[in-house]
Amino acid sequence: MKRLSLMVLSGLMLGACSKEEPPPEPVRPVLYMEVKAQATENLGRFAGNIAARYESTLGFRVSGRIASRSVDVGSEVEKGQLLATLDPTDLQNQLRSSQGDLARVEAQYINAQANARRQQELFDRGVGAQAALDVAVTDLKTTQSSFNQAKASVQQAQDQLSYSELRTDHAAVVTEWKAEAGQVVSAGQQVVTLARPDIKEAVIDLPAPLAEQLPQDVVFKVASQLEPDINTTATLRELEPQAEASTRTRRARLTLADTPAAFRLGTAISVTLSSAIEPRIELPANALQEVDGKTQVWIVDMQNQTVSPHPVNVLSRGDDTLVVSGVKGGERVVTAGVNSLKPGQKVKVDKDSPR
Structure with a gap:
């Protein structure tokens, strides 16, 4: 009887001990990402082409x-x-006609010159009349004007022929x-x-709302569509004042910082627009957890392989991402499995997680 009582007592004591030492929390595998502060905002990517700055x-x-x-x-x-x-036929005929008129007027001019000299000689010897000399001089001036006009007509006909x-x-x-x-x-x-192939520029069409609100510090990155590694930066040279009626876009012409040899006239390009902003943190939506009306994320302690909650403020929301404040660049934030975590819990970090 005493032996039975001792066995029952021992069982009760062992049961009490087992309740005081609960089993350890399981080690949970998690995915995480290393937080990186973004200092630029992507405004869009647009297709365009390389064109000559000067065309005629x-x-x-x-x-x-x-x-x-x-x-x-x-x-x-x-x-x-x-x-x-x-076809030069008509112009050649006009030239021949002008040359014929010139030959005729030139003959009249030569005859008027000879007549004026004869009248002058007769007048100088006292056997010629002043009236006859005056008529000869007037006729000479008239034919000289006609001769000059005929020469100009020939020159004009020659120019017209060259314009063909x-x-x-x-x-x-x-x-x-x-x-x-x-x-x-x-x-x-x-x-x-x-x-003119010596000076090239990038040409793109921007949506009218974006074109009207371009930041002063906007940066254009121009890359070849077939070879994206070939790229350069550009600055806005000209923005058409009115939007195209059917597409509601405004054409922008960009001055290239340098012109790679692959940027030939007509080359298809893609242009990425970005601008500097206050540094911000962007996280996937599934990294955030709502607890008692507050938003938090789980920070991974890489040395101890544990996690701890950290409150954050949501600045803006996108389709699958959120912009937050309250975390620092370089911290590791859990991106999957946040609903099954507890403060100080041991975790197994997935080595394939993005860093």
Whole structure:
């Protein structure tokens, strides 16, 4: 009987001891991220292209039918190179007619000169009349004026004939033809567009609301769409004052800080806009926990492999992220499993977690 009582007493004592020492909390695996303060704000990314800063559209200075085109779109041309010609037949006929008029008037002028000399000689010998000399001098002046006018007409006809050839006045690249061979064009009508390849710029279309509120310190990063590693920065040179009616965008022209060789005319580019802001912390939405009306995150103590709650203030909310204050750059914040954590709990840090 005494032995039975001792066994019961021992069992009760062992049961009491087991209640006083609860099992340790399980070590929970967690994902975390290292907090990094953001000092810039991304305003968007837009597609564009590399264009020449200076373009010119040329046309013939006379009317006529285009007889030939000497270069194609994309061709590089030198100063003075022939681009296109008009049918010169009518202009050549005008030149021949002017040259005929000049020959006729020149003969009259030579005859008036000879007559004026004869009348002057007769008058000097006292056998000529003053009236006859005056008539000869007047006729000479009249024919001289006609002669000068005929020479000017010939020069004008020669210039008109030369205008039947369209030449470039600077080195350029042909970007567009606006008329075809055989087409009749008028004087001054746009025929071909040339771009100077020595000075290039980036061209993009920005949404009107963004264009109207661009920060003063906005930074443009320009990169090739095919080779993103080829990039440079740019500054805003020109912003069109009015938005395009159908797209509600405003064209922006950017001056490149430098021009990589891969940035050829027409190269497709992507332009990222950013601006400096007060440093802020951005966290995924699932890293925050609401407890008793307060928002907190769990900070990982990497040395002890434990977690502790830390209050934060939410400054703004996005679709999947929040901007907060109350944490510092370099701290590790749990991003998954926050609802099953307790202060001081041991955790197992996932080595594949983003850092």
